[in-house]
Amino acid sequence: MEGMSRSSLLRTSMSMVAIVLLICPLTAGARQDHYRGRKFKPPPPVSRITVTVLRNDDETPINDAHVIFHPYENGKDKGGMELKTNEDGVAVMTVIPIGDTILLQVIAHGYQTFGGEYKIGKAEESMQIKMKLPGQQYSVYDNHDTSDDGAKSAGGSAPSKGQNGANGSSNGNTSSGSAKGSSSDKSTDSPKN
Numbered sequence: 197m198e199g200m201s202r203s204s205l206l207r208t209s210m211s212m213v214a215i216v217l218l219i220c221p222l223t224a225g226a227r228q229d230h231y232r233g234r235k236f237k238p239p240p241p242v243s244r245i246t247v248t249v250l251r252n253d254d255e256t257p258i259n260d261a262h263v264i265f266h267p268y269e270n271g272k273d274k275g276g277m278e279l280k281t282n283e284d285g286v287a288v289m290t291v292i293p294i295g296d297t298i299l300l301q302v303i304a305h306g307y308q309t310f311g312g313e314y315k316i317g318k319a320e321e322s323m324q325i326k327m328k329l330p331g332q333q334y335s336v337y338d339n340h341d342t343s344d345d346g347a348k349s350a351g352g353s354a355p356s357k358g359q360n361g362a363n364g365s366s367n368g369n370t371s372s373g374s375a376k377g378s379s380s381d382k383s384t385d386s387p388k389n
Contacts, residue, residue, distance in 0.1 A: 245290070268297060
């Protein structure tokens with residue numbers, strides 16, 4: 197009888213071990229569901245922004261224009277992203293979240309730089325930017341009307357004597373002959389626009 201009780205005891209203990217081994221993975225899975233580690237936060241929905249860069253006068257596309265996106269939120273810049281336009285003048289950005297405000301800057305060789313602020317409110321945004329040719333540059337060598345009417349029409353105030361250092365000692369020069377821009381310094385090889 198003693199031999200029989202050992203074998204039944206062995207069978208009983210083996211069945212108990214098998215039951216414990218089957219139950220342990222099930223309870224361990226229940227504990228894992230309770231604690232998952234870091235919480236998953238889904239990314240915000242993003243907008244597909246299509247920017248088309250065209251010439252202002254004949255509306256032909258501009259190839260290789262730099263399109264720079266500066267998304268910001270609550271007055272804080274989130275960083276800049278830059279794309280170049282393709283041969284059709286199109287650049288597509290697909291990572292800016294809906295609801296953000298962007299500062300859009302377009303730079304193309306031979307054109308005025310464009311800049312504008314846009315609020316992204318839809319899943320599909322399309323922008324058409326018309327680039328202008330640069331205007332005439334202001335030259336200090338040309339004769340400009342120094343009256344108040346001429347200064348206002350030129351877009352600013354006329355420089356007074358001493359403001360640019362030509363006749364004053366603000367730039368460290370004491371004689372007016374050595375100051376840049378004085379009448380004795382003008383030579384014939386200076387550029388005229």
